[in-house]
Amino acid sequence: MLIRCGADDIHLPSNLHCCRRVDVRQRLLRSEVSHVRMLPCMAMSWASSDNSRKTMRANRGKDTRPELAVRRILHARGFRYRVHFKVPGMPRRTIDIAFPRQRLAVFIDGCFWHGCPDHYAKPKANAGFWSEKNASNIRRDLEVSHHLRQEGWGVLRFWEHHEPVVIADAISHEHQTITRSNSQQSLVNESQHPAAPRGPGI
Structure with missing residues (x-):
């Protein structure tokens, strides 16, 4: 964390305990230091470098570019779905793209976080940490x-890394298959349990 006091910069370790940071800030204020401006400090992370941190931040947990691309294609084809469905x-746990009526769940997994074999x-x-993290994600x-x-x-x-249109084609095919199967099952159920005849005046 950096506290800027006029022309002088006071550097505080990023891992300084929160209470100690507050204490330092209060002491600075009590000393009536002018023009004190607190700059945002970066939270502690397992990233070993700035490049690693940028890579981790680029791997979003939801609404990723592949997800958005697939959703746009599905919507243009007339499909309606739920996103981040519990x-x-x-x-x-949530489903990236869900079709509750058809009971179809779609996940578009990130290559880094979910251990893509390719x-x-x-x-x-931090090889040990990342190995366990990746294994935990796969188990989940x-x-x-x-x-x-x-x-x-x-x-x-x-x-x-799969092409969005290829993903959308596979989803469309599975959705249509499930819908067709459900319709056929409904017809079978109706034939096995015909509705009771309606009486006169009903």
């Missing part, structure tokens, strides 16, 4: 997919 029974490169710094993905299938949902997972 996984039934697992409210802390593009994931293990960071050299498997757990969510298994839970959804147990609840009767179809699950589609894609990597962010």
